[in-house]
Amino acid sequence: AQTVTQSQPEMSVQEAETVTLSCxxxxxxxxxxxxxxxxxxxxxxxxxxxxxAYKQQNATENRFSVNFQKAAKSxxxxxxxxxxxxxxxxxxxxxxxxxxxxxxxxxxxxxxx
Amino acid sequence: xxxxTQTPKFRVLKTGQSMTLLCAQDMNHEYMYWYRQDPxxxxxxxxxxxxxxxxxxxxxxxxxxxxxxxxxxxxLGLESAAPSQTSVYFCASSYPGHYDQPQHFGDGTRxxxx
Numbered sequence: 001a002q003t004v005t006q007s008q009p010e011m012s013v014q015e016a017e018t019v020t021l022s023c024x025x026x027x028x029x030x031x032x033x034x035x036x037x038x039x040x041x042x043x044x045x046x047x048x049x050x051x052x053a054y055k056q057q058n059a060t061e062n063r064f065s066v067n068f069q070k071a072a073k074s075x076x077x078x079x080x081x082x083x084x085x086x087x088x089x090x091x092x093x094x095x096x097x098x099x100x101x102x103x104x105x106x107x108x109x110x111x112x113x
Numbered sequence: 114x115x116x117x118t119q120t121p122k123f124r125v126l127k128t129g130q131s132m133t134l135l136c137a138q139d140m141n142h143e144y145m146y147w148y149r150q151d152p153x154x155x156x157x158x159x160x161x162x163x164x165x166x167x168x169x170x171x172x173x174x175x176x177x178x179x180x181x182x183x184x185x186x187x188x189l190g191l192e193s194a195a196p197s198q199t200s201v202y203f204c205a206s207s208y209p210g211h212y213d214q215p216q217h218f219g220d221g222t223r224x225x226x227x
Contacts, residue, residue, distance in 0.1 A: 004155075033213050045156075045203065045218035052213060091155050099144055099207055100171070101216060103155030 002027045002094045006104035013082045014112050020067075021077045021107045023092030033095040034068070034075045039106075040088040048090070051075065082111045115139050119204050119219035126194045126226045134189040134222050136204030143209035145187040146171075146216065147179060149200040156203060162187055163209065194226045 003026045013019035025034070036048040051059045051068050058066050063083075067076045079086055092104040120135045136145065143164050148156035148171075158171030162181040176198060178190045187206075191198060201223050205216040 009153075035215060043201065043221045045205075047215045050213070050215060093155075095213075099209070099214070099216075100158065100161070101146075101156070101205075103157070105153070105155050 002029075002096065002102045004092055004094050004102050004104035006090075006092055006107050008107045009105070010108045010110070012110040012112055013079075015082055015084060017082055018078060018080045019082055019109065021079075021090050021092075021109065023075045023077070023104055025073050025075065025092070025094050025102075025104075027073070027094065027096070029096055034066075035093045035095060035101070036064070036066070036075075036077045037091045037093060037103075038086075038088045039091065040085075045091075049077065079109075084111050084113060087111045117204055117206055117217050117219035119202075119222050121222060122220065123223045124225070126191075126224065128194060128196060128226060130194050131190070131192050132194065132224075133191075134202055134204075134224075136187045136189070136206075136219060137185055138187075138204075138206040138217070139185065140206060140217065141184070142206035142217070143184070144207045144216075145181065146205045146207075147177070147187065147189045148203045148205065149173065149198075150203060150221070151200050159189065159202075196226050198224065199226045200224060 034051045038046045063080045089106045094102045146161040147159040160179040165184045204219045207216045208214045
């Protein structure tokens with residue numbers, strides 16, 4: 001079974017600055033996908049970014065990028081130029097070949113003006 | 114663009130009552146899922162379905178039943194609600210077997226059991 005751990009329950013960042021959210025996971029599988037989902041106060045689950053385990057290049061989506069370290073089983077999310085709208089819960093998730101998602105416990109991010 | 118629609122959005126039940134949550138998707142997805150999210154926690158998988166007429170247990174299936182009679186609908190039932198089932202319930206759907214495909218989520222149902 002997979003486990004996903006987010007060790008930072010809460011974080012804060014000043015608007016326009018950069019913040020990194022941590023995620024580690026444990027699996028015996030060789031190929032899989034990793035996702036970051038954002039959950040704003042509206043409760044929607046919004047996909048932020050995804051990374052395939054076989055790809056060495058780190059994924060990037062506009063202001064969001066990941067640092068994927070497969071050997072260390074680490075998958076951190078970096079948000080650059082933080083905006084007030086980035087305030088949300090962020091969940092790291094592991095997806096195996098059966099398309100079953102395992103979520104971490106989440107990190108609550110507060111962007112301060 | 115409806116996507117994944119959950120009905121109802123809020124509900125309050127008394128202990129022992131039964132109810133059914135409805136999930137409908139219009140993206141022709143084969144796979145559908147039900148999750149629960151407890152305060153301060155990530156989502157946990159209750160049951161899932163890989164196609165019409167099929168269902169399977171997830172991580173926390175006890176106290177719930179599901180049915181997938183039509184491809185676009187996935188129902189979650191609570192036969193005898195308990196306070197421990199107070200939670201926010203999310204439905205999701207995805208394409209089959211491609212784990213690179215993200216799951217698409219509904220807006221959630223907040224369920225309180227007194």
